[in-house]
Amino acid sequence: MLGNSLLLALRSIRRNLLRSFLTVLGVVIGVSAVVTMVTLGQGATLAVRSQIASLGSNLLQIRPGQRLGPGSDSGVPSFTEADAQAIASQLAGLRAVAPELRSSATVVVGARNWSTSLIGTTNAHFETSNWALQAGRRFEDSEERAGAAVCVIGATVRRELFGSADPIGQPMRVKGFSCEVIGLLASKGQAAMGLDQDDMVVLPLRTLQRRVTGTTRVNTLLVSVRDEAGIDRAKAALTQLLRERRKLGPAEDDNFNVLDTRQIADTLSGTTRVLTLLLGAVAAVSLLVGGIGIMNIMLVSVTERTREIGVRLAIGALEREVLLQFLIEAVVLAALGGVAGVLLAAVASVGLAQLMDVPFQFNPGINALALGFAAAIGVIFGYVPARRAARLDPIDALRHE
Numbered sequence: 001m002l003g004n005s006l007l008l009a010l011r012s013i014r015r016n017l018l019r020s021f022l023t024v025l026g027v028v029i030g031v032s033a034v035v036t037m038v039t040l041g042q043g044a045t046l047a048v049r050s051q052i053a054s055l056g057s058n059l060l061q062i063r064p065g066q067r068l069g070p071g072s073d074s075g076v077p078s079f080t081e082a083d084a085q086a087i088a089s090q091l092a093g094l095r096a097v098a099p100e101l102r103s104s105a106t107v108v109v110g111a112r113n114w115s116t117s118l119i120g121t122t123n124a125h126f127e128t129s130n131w132a133l134q135a136g137r138r139f140e141d142s143e144e145r146a147g148a149a150v151c152v153i154g155a156t157v158r159r160e161l162f163g164s165a166d167p168i169g170q171p172m173r174v175k176g177f178s179c180e181v182i183g184l185l186a187s188k189g190q191a192a193m194g195l196d197q198d199d200m201v202v203l204p205l206r207t208l209q210r211r212v213t214g215t216t217r218v219n220t221l222l223v224s225v226r227d228e229a230g231i232d233r234a235k236a237a238l239t240q241l242l243r244e245r246r247k248l249g250p251a252e253d254d255n256f257n258v259l260d261t262r263q264i265a266d267t268l269s270g271t272t273r274v275l276t277l278l279l280g281a282v283a284a285v286s287l288l289v290g291g292i293g294i295m296n297i298m299l300v301s302v303t304e305r306t307r308e309i310g311v312r313l314a315i316g317a318l319e320r321e322v323l324l325q326f327l328i329e330a331v332v333l334a335a336l337g338g339v340a341g342v343l344l345a346a347v348a349s350v351g352l353a354q355l356m357d358v359p360f361q362f363n364p365g366i367n368a369l370a371l372g373f374a375a376a377i378g379v380i381f382g383y384v385p386a387r388r389a390a391r392l393d394p395i396d397a398l399r400h401e
Helices: 002-015 017-054 081-090 124-128 141-146 155-162 205-213 228-245 261-304 306-314 319-356 364-390 394-399
Strands: 059-064 094-109 112-121 133-136 150-153 171-174 177-185 200-204 220-225 256-260
Touching (some): 002 017, 002 319, 017 261, 017 319, 017 364, 059 228, 081 094, 081 228, 094 124, 094 155, 112 124, 141 205, 228 256, 261 364
Parallel strands (some): 112 200
Antiparallel strands (some): 059 220, 059 256, 094 112, 094 220, 133 177, 150 200
C-alpha cells in the first residue's frame, strides 16, 4: 500500500512539473537560508576563537586602572620592569611573563616610510603572545640590558618597507635613531577587533624607554599560564602580589585590572551565537512560507482531482489510503525541497565562507535537522488537504465536473 501510494504521488508531481517546482522552491530557499546562516555563524565563532587564541596561550593581560579604555589609568601608578620580574620569580605555574610598552612612530627605509606600532618588551613577549620567527633571531640578553638599537619586525612592515627583499641585517630608522633588523615574525593576520597583528616593530624594552618614550613605565604585563586549569589560581595570586607591591590596604580597591583572554573569546563567541540564532530564526520564516505554499497547492490538487478521488473510493479504496496518497505527495515535495536546499546551502556556504574569510565547517546536525524539519513541514501542511480528500463523499465526488 505504501509503495503504491508513493508511486501515485510521484506520478501526480510529474504531471505538473512546473507547479511542483514552484511549490518546492519555497522550501529550497528556506532550508538553504537556514543552513547557510547557521554554518556561517559557526564559522565566524571559530574564527573569533582562533583569533583570540593567536593573542597568546592561557594569557592574562594586566593593565593599570580599574577598567579598560582610554583615560582609565589616569592618576594610577604604572607598572615597571621590576613588577614583571617579581611575578616571574615569586609565582609558580607560569610559562612566561613579559612587560610591554607601546608607542607609535613613522619608520623609514630608504625612500619608503610607514606609520606603525612600536612595542618595547623582552624575549618573553614572543612566548606569551605565541609569536614565531620566520627569519632571523630574537634579542640577546646583552642587547636587552643595554637597550641596543635592534628590532624585530612584523610581516606588514616588511612588505611596506622592504617589499620582497630580505630585511635581516638591514638598517631601519625609527624616529631619531637607526636600528638593525635582526628578526622577521611569522604572519598572524587580523586580530578579533580587525587590527593588523603584523603591523608592528618590536624593540627591547629599555631601547623604547630611553630612545622614544623617555620613561621607565610599562603599559601592560603579559602573563602566560602553563595550564588552563591553573588560570584562576594564577589570577588570584597575581592580584595578591600586585596589591602588596602597590601597597594597597584591605579596604582599598584594586588600581589595576586583570583581563583573561578567555573572557574576550566567550563574550565575542556568545555574541556571534546570538546573531546566528537570530539570522537562523529569520531564515526559518521562509520555511514556514514554503509550507503554506505546499498546503495551497495540495488544496488545489484535491479540488482538481475530486472525480479521481471519487472513483477510487467508489471501487473500494479506503479513506486512509487516499489520506496516505496525498500526505506522501506533500512530504515528497517538502523532502525534495529539503535535499535541494541542503545542496544549495553547501555550495553557498563554501563560497561565502571564502568571501568572508571564515572557516567552513560542515555541521551534519543542522543539515539533518533542516531535512527533518522540511519533511515535518510536508506532514503538517499536507495533512489538512489530505484529510479533506479522504473525507470526500464518493457520490458527490463522482458528480463533480
